[in-house]
Amino acid sequence: xxDTTTEPSPTGDAAEAxxxxxxxxxxxxxxxxxxxxxxxxxxxxxxxxxxxxxxESGSGKSVACxxxxxxxxxxxxxxxxxxxxxxxxxxxxxxxxxxxxxxGNRLAMIFQxxxxxxxxxxxxxxQLTEVLEVHRGATPAAARQEAIAMLExxxxxxxxxxxxxxxxxxSGGMRQRVMIAMALLCQPEVLLADExxxxxxxxxxxxxxxxxxxxxxxxxxxVVLVTHDLGVVAGTADRVVVMYAGRIxxxxxxxxLFADPQHPYTRGLLASMPRIDTPPTGHLEAIxxxxxxxxxxxxxxxxxxxxxxxxxxxxxxxxxxxxxxAEHRAAxxxxxxxx
Amino acid sequence: MSTLPRAESSPLLEVRDLAVRxxxxxxxxxxxxxxxxxxxxxxxxxxxxxxxxxxxxxESGCGKSTTGRAVLQLLKPxxxxxxxxxxPIHDWWVRxxxxxxxxxxxxxxRRRMQMIFQxxxxxxxxxMTVEAILTEPLRxxxxxxxxxxxxxxxxxxxTVGMDPRFIRRYPHEFSGGQRQRIGIARxxxxxxxxxxxxxxxxxxxxxxxxxxxxxxxxLREELGLTMIFIAHDLAAVRHISDRIAVMYLGRIxxxxxxxxIxxxxxxxxxxxxxxxxxxxxxxxxATRQRTVLSGEVPSPVNPPSGCPFHSRCPLREDRCTRxxxxxxxxxxxxxxxxxLVD
Ligand SMILES: Nc1ncnc2c1ncn2[C@@H]1O[C@H](COP(=O)(O)OP(=O)(O)O)[C@@H](O)[C@H]1O
Ligand SMILES: Nc1ncnc2c1ncn2[C@@H]1O[C@H](COP(=O)(O)OP(=O)(O)O)[C@@H](O)[C@H]1O
Ligand SMILES: [Mg+2]
Ligand SMILES: [Mg+2]
Numbered sequence: 203x204x205d206t207t208t209e210p211s212p213t214g215d216a217a218e219a220x221x222x223x224x225x226x227x228x229x230x231x232x233x234x235x236x237x238x239x240x241x242x243x244x245x246x247x248x249x250x251x252x253x254x255x256x257x258e259s260g261s262g263k264s265v266a267c268x269x270x271x272x273x274x275x276x277x278x279x280x281x282x283x284x285x286x287x288x289x290x291x292x293x294x295x296x297x298x299x300x301x302x303x304x305x306g307n308r309l310a311m312i313f314q315x316x317x318x319x320x321x322x323x324x325x326x327x328x329q330l331t332e333v334l335e336v337h338r339g340a341t342p343a344a345a346r347q348e349a350i351a352m353l354e355x356x357x358x359x360x361x362x363x364x365x366x367x368x369x370x371x372x373s374g375g376m377r378q379r380v381m382i383a384m385a386l387l388c389q390p391e392v393l394l395a396d397e398x399x400x401x402x403x404x405x406x407x408x409x410x411x412x413x414x415x416x417x418x419x420x421x422x423x424x425v426v427l428v429t430h431d432l433g434v435v436a437g438t439a440d441r442v443v444v445m446y447a448g449r450i451x452x453x454x455x456x457x458x459l460f461a462d463p464q465h466p467y468t469r470g471l472l473a474s475m476p477r478i479d480t481p482p483t484g485h486l487e488a489i490x491x492x493x494x495x496x497x498x499x500x501x502x503x504x505x506x507x508x509x510x511x512x513x514x515x516x517x518x519x520x521x522x523x524x525x526x527x528a529e530h531r532a533a534x535x536x537x538x539x540x541x
Numbered sequence: 542m543s544t545l546p547r548a549e550s551s552p553l554l555e556v557r558d559l560a561v562r563x564x565x566x567x568x569x570x571x572x573x574x575x576x577x578x579x580x581x582x583x584x585x586x587x588x589x590x591x592x593x594x595x596x597x598x599x600e601s602g603c604g605k606s607t608t609g610r611a612v613l614q615l616l617k618p619x620x621x622x623x624x625x626x627x628x629p630i631h632d633w634w635v636r637x638x639x640x641x642x643x644x645x646x647x648x649x650x651r652r653r654m655q656m657i658f659q660x661x662x663x664x665x666x667x668x669m670t671v672e673a674i675l676t677e678p679l680r681x682x683x684x685x686x687x688x689x690x691x692x693x694x695x696x697x698x699x700t701v702g703m704d705p706r707f708i709r710r711y712p713h714e715f716s717g718g719q720r721q722r723i724g725i726a727r728x729x730x731x732x733x734x735x736x737x738x739x740x741x742x743x744x745x746x747x748x749x750x751x752x753x754x755x756x757x758x759x760l761r762e763e764l765g766l767t768m769i770f771i772a773h774d775l776a777a778v779r780h781i782s783d784r785i786a787v788m789y790l791g792r793i794x795x796x797x798x799x800x801x802i803x804x805x806x807x808x809x810x811x812x813x814x815x816x817x818x819x820x821x822x823x824x825x826x827a828t829r830q831r832t833v834l835s836g837e838v839p840s841p842v843n844p845p846s847g848c849p850f851h852s853r854c855p856l857r858e859d860r861c862t863r864x865x866x867x868x869x870x871x872x873x874x875x876x877x878x879x880x881l882v883d
Pocket of ligand 4: 605740
């Protein structure tokens, strides 16, 4: 669709969203309970932009991404409801073969475990060239050349030789690069990256994040980066979405959200983190208690049992979404409306 | 942060030239038969004073866990000495047939040295209740009988912030954070002097990590514990440790006061490691100078000649590929193994 050789567009209001998710709901039926894994989530991502999605495990980050690609198995999931707009179409209502043609082509996803997308029994060459031959009709020779070039680009030394190896012959960090090469070969409009560096050491994480940023800048890819690490978000994301118990509790431009977090959960997460840039405090302001069981959510605000500010109203009513500024919103009675 | 003023407290643990080598059988036919040697720990020196917490950081595979296990004699060191409270415990092994086992002194010493593991679930028997898990060490050492034992278990649960009413529950009925509390309670059951905590928070969510870090900090104060805190997360290690030792490929490359090593790292590897730790502040992240290392950690089966870090070092000189740098003191309490630091 879009011309990938032009400069990535600015992330201001004028830039148009490449992918827009509206009111997404994905529920699971387990042991007679309905698990509301994703419950009314809306966000969008623009060309060349990185949207950070943060939250603790079980908050629905992966299910939200998988739902966008229609990769959630149903059953146990109900068919997701809401709308996922991409290239003028609603992905939730697309016939299966059309969404298949988009997956791994215009919309790519990478995972924490590279073996989720790599086949252990096939040489890397076969897996990379197949993408190009199937989606783009490249000749085998051209596809191989392009695949080698992409492996070089993601920093795999001796790519011409290593392309003929199997995934298990690569180290964890190198396998992650192979997966990224595969995801980016077709120059997707959108890359959904689900904890792509969580299993890696920090120095390798720095290499991989830099690589994604470089490729993104040259290809104009819109990136949705899922992570539990607010440090990673601070360094990579233009905008941030904070999830708790299947919902977005706060979202905003990265600078604003870190400078002026409004939701007590966002503040709690920030205070929980030991950090190397400030003197050690001795005591961390940990968030009390545990994340809720999504099959048995508390009444009112799902965060209220752990919230230091919880009032009776929080126990009874769901909090409204308060506009803090033009792009900054928080779902909390205590958030300060402004903007 | 320690109970005793640091300068005055005497060493509880002294480790000299510790080495652990694993024998790897080479697969393949008759001609290629033989074995390789993996140098997991390759000449580690450490001193831990009473009441002090030493942080051990480094990337996966650099030998942190193996060091922790060899210090506690959970595996027999291949070389070097481990002196605990003045006694050479690395010698307290006897041959039994083809295997080495602990002698009576080392078995008795278990009471004083305990380990906390990363994955509390894997280290807790799923068929035992919390009570059984916490009673086992007491019974093994013939400590306290019947009613006293139950009281002691309830006391331990309260100490680690668990509701003593859950005494009859099984590990799977708890969350990851609660299970880690059980693992900590078990390690504390016998009133140890030294705890080796091996990645105790790595498997937990951010908000739960903070709870467990706070718990460990409190227990250390209240019980006067000496601790080796192993983790790959430098921010967490800095938070809880008095001193930090940085490992690379089986060796300690730098060691200093926890604040100093983060504020003024001297070894190029420590500098790269610190620059790679993300900071939850977009303003700083936008301006930070990051040293992104090229290449990968070499194999401990074929470690490079000279400095173990030379293959990735941005400052490498000729001598670095030839001579192994020794860990030497460059300022009081600050030791670095690098030819280029003076
Ligand atoms: N296949 C499934 N069947 C039932 N429940 C599921 C399934 N996949 C995810 N869930 C539930 O959905 C919730 C959100 O999961 P997930 O999106 O993986 O969280 P996150 O990625 O934020 O850690 C969790 O409570 C999880 O147990
Ligand atoms: N039982 C073992 N047999 C063979 N190799 C081992 C064994 N345990 C650890 N290793 C190897 O020793 C090195 C150090 O491992 P480890 O101490 O677990 O590192 P870390 O805890 O820093 O991640 C690694 O290369 C690892 O593969
Ligand atoms: Mg996930
Ligand atoms: Mg380890």
